[in-house]
Amino acid sequence: MSFSTFVTDKAGLQKFYEAILANNETYAPVEKFGKFDYKRVTNLSECDPASPIAKTLSMKPLFFPRSAKVMKYVATSSGTDVSEVDEDPLANKRVVLGVKHCDARSLQVLDKVYNWDYIDTDYQKRRMNTVIISTRCDKADTHCFCTSLDYDVENLDALDVRVVNGSGDKIFISARTAKGEEFLSEPVSGHMSRITDEVAGPEMKNQYAAFAGSFRLKMDYKEVNARLSKIFDTPEFENVSGNCVSCNTCAFVCPTCHCFKISDEKVKDTGVRYKSYDSCNNGYFTLMAGGHNPRPAKYRRWRQRAMHKFVYYKERFGENLCVGCGKCTISCPVNISIFEVVNQVSVSMQE
Amino acid sequence: MNYTKQIQEIAAKLFAEDKIDVFVGYRMNGFDDNQVPVLITGVNEIPKLVFTDKSVFNLVNYLKPDHTRRKRVGLVVKGCDSRSLNLMLTESQVKRENLYVVGIACEGVTDDAGQKMQNCTDCMVPDAVVFDEMLGTPSGSQPAAYKANADVTALAAMPLPERAAYFEEVFANCIRCNACRHSCPLCYCAKCCIDQETSTLYNGANTTSAAFHALMTWSLHLAGRCVDCRNCEKACPSHLPLHLLHKQNESVIYENFQEHLAGVISEDRGAFYKYSLKDPDDFIM
C-alpha cells in the first residue's frame, strides 16, 4: 500500500492541527510549571506540538495510566460485591499530536510485554483507538541517543502520521500506516497539496541527515548488549550508582518502564483498587513480607534497571527496553545517565 | 567562590590519615558546566572533586543509611546544608564522631541558567553552623529571626479560593514518583508513611486527592524543619514549586510555635518534636 505525502507551510500546519482539534478528542503537550505533559486539549493555543524534548514528559500515561482504577467493591451484610469500574475511557477514538519519535518507539517495545501470555486488552484498545501524529526533532538534545539504538528513528512503524520540517518554509506531512492514511482524508488535508515521494523523499532524508549529525552521544548498542550480558558481578555497578538517591523519578518518566503496584483505598465498607506506577529503584520493590529482600542494596537495584533495559528484555522479547530519549537523565536530581552507566560498565569489562 | 583546591587537599589528608571511608563532594556532570554529587572512596578519585557556585545539591542527603550506613564520612556543607545536618544530629540520625564536616561560608549558588538561586538571595544563614573546618570568610552575621519572604506575602495576599486553585494545580501535576521525599535530607524514615504500598491511606495512586494527601503530609512533617535547600524542587520531574508549599506551611509554625530557624540551634528539637504550654491553641475547637 502506498501512502500519501502532503506539503504545506507553517500556516498550513496550524490549519491542519486546528482541523484535527475541531473533530477529534485530541491530546498534545501542554505546558505547566515549565514542563510539558500530554493532556486533553480543545484549542491549539493551549498546547505546543513542537515542545522541546528536554521539557516534555512521556506520552506513556495515555496508554498506561499513572494510576488506573482496577476494581471497586462494596461490602454489605449479604456479602461483598466486586465489580469492574464502570467508566470506559477508551470508547472514543483519539489523536495525539506532537509525539516525539523516541516516545512512539516505546509503544512498539511495550507491545511485546503487554501482548505476551495474558494480553492486556485495555492497552491494546488504547493503542488501536489512537492515531499518533509525530513531530520529528530537528536537533538532538544533550542527552538524546535514539539513533544509537536498535530501531530506525526515521521510519518508525508506531507512527501513523509523520510531520517533518523541510527546507525553507516547507513542512511535509506523510501517512505511515493505513490508519494514518485514512486519517489524512479530505477534512484535515484539503488545504494542503499532495507531493510525490520522489520530491519529498530526498528533502526528508536531508532533514534526517542533519538531525542524525547533531548527536553528542553515540554508542554501539550491539557491543553494549553483548558485554553487559556477561558482567553481572562487576563492582562497577557500585561506582556508577554511588550518588543515586533512589528517588524513582527515572522510572516514572521513562517511556518504557512498565512496572506497577496494586494498592487499595478503603473508605468504610467500600473501596477501590488502583494499579499505579512503581519503580525497581525502590527499596521495597522486592521486599517480601518476611523481611527477605533479593535486592537490598542500591547498586543491585541499579544493576536490575540497567540489565533489564539492555539485557533481560532483549533476551525475552528481542528489543532493548530503552529508546534513548534521555528523559531519565534530564529528570534525575544527580544526572545519572543510563547511557553513561551502560557504557562505563561495559567499558570497565573490556579493561 | 571556588574551594576546589582546598577541598581536594582536605580529602587527601583525611584519606591519608585514615579518618574517613567515603568523602561526599561534587564533581562536574560531564556534559555542561553544572555539577553533581560524588561519593569518593579512594585517593585516586580526588581530582574529580570541585566546589564552585554550581555546587548546588544538599549532600546531607547521603548520610541516610541507604547510602553511607556504618561508614565514616567526610562531607562538604553550605549554610543551608549544615542546618539540615544539625537537625539530623539533633534527631539522632547520624553520629557526629563519624563525620568530618567541611563547612563553607557560602556566597550563594546559581541555577542551571547561571542566576543566583532564590533561596540564596533570601538566605539568612549563609555560614555553615556545624563544621570541623571552615572554608571562606564567615560573614559573622548572627542568624536572623524568621521573616516571611516575598513568596509567602504574595501567597498570603491571594484570596483563599485563588490560593486553593493554585495549589490544586500543583497537586494535579504531581506524578507521585516521591522523588521530592527521597531527595530531602530530612526525610530519613526507613518506612515513609506516604511512600508505602501497603498503606491504604496513602496508597500510591496518582489522583489529585492522593497527591494532596501525600504532599501535604510530607510538607507538614517539614514545617519548622525545612532548611530551604530546594533539593526536592530540583528533583521534581514536573517542576512543581514545592518550596511554596513548605514556605506556606512553615510560616504558621514560625509565627506561632518556634522562635528560631530550623537547624540553627543544636540540641533544640523544634516545634515538630516539642510541646510547650505556651503553644497557642485557640484555633482548636
Add this chain to the structure above:
Amino acid sequence: MEKLLVPTICKVDKVIQETPDIRTYRLKFRDEGLMEQFTFLPGQFVEFSLLGSGECTFCIASSATRKGYFDCSIKKAGVVTADIHTNIEEGDEVGIRGPFGNWFPLDDIKGKNLLFVGGGIGLAPLRSLIQFCIDNRGDYKDFTILYGARTSADLCYKDEIKEWQDNKSLRVVLTIDKPEETWNDNVGVVPKILEEVVKPVIENTSVITCGPPIMIKYTIQSLLKLGFADKDIITTLEMKMQCGLGKCGRCNIGSTYVCKDGPVFTNEQLKSLPDEF
C-alpha cells in the same frame, strides 16, 4: 488487563490454627459453579485479597484431587497477612485471583521414588503435591516425607501428618531444631537429618524441597553432596509478586518471570539465573 486484576469472591469455609503464627484458610467460591470449574495443579499459586487491605501471593496448599475446596496456609509476616489473621474468620469473604504460575513436573516424577523435604511453612506447596501423589499413589514408588520446624509447636498440618504416619505406604520423618522435653523424635536441622537419618536412595529419585531460603540453600548442598543430580532437585521459589500475569515486573530474575516461568524450578534451572532470589 484490568479485568484480569479483578478478584472473584470466595467464602472462608474453615480456619485452622496450625501454629501460633500460621493459619490455614479453607476456601470455596461463593458461586458454586465456579468452584467446579476451578482447576489447578500442585505448585500453582493464587492472589489472595483482603479487600481494602491489599493482595498477597500464596501457594495453594491442597490438591485439586480433593474436590470442592482449596486451602491457603498463611503465616503472619507483614501488614496484609497480619490483617488477614486478625480480621478473617469462618464465613468471611475474600477475593481470589488465579491460579497462576507453573506446577511441579508431574510427568517427570511419574514412576519415580519421591523425597519431600520441607521446613516450616514450606510444607504448604509440598502438601498440594503430597495430596496429589497420595491420591494417585500407584503412579509412584517409594514415598518419603522429611519435615522440620524450629519447635514442635511450629509444625504445620499436625492432624494430617498423623494420617500420613499411619499410612503404611509413606515414610514420614519429622525433626525439630532444638531438643524439647516432650519430643521423642529426631532433633537437628533438616539437612543434617537428611544425611544422617533419611539416607535417601539416589537412583531414580526426585527431591521436592521448600522452606526458608537458608534451609533450601543448605538442603540443596546436602542433596548435591549425597549425589543427586541438579535436574532431580525441584524447589519452589519465594519471590515478591503482585500481578501474577507477567506484567508488573516485581518477580523478574534476569529475563525470567517467576510468576509465569515459575515458581517451580529445578536446581538446574536455578543455576542459570542471576543470583538474586
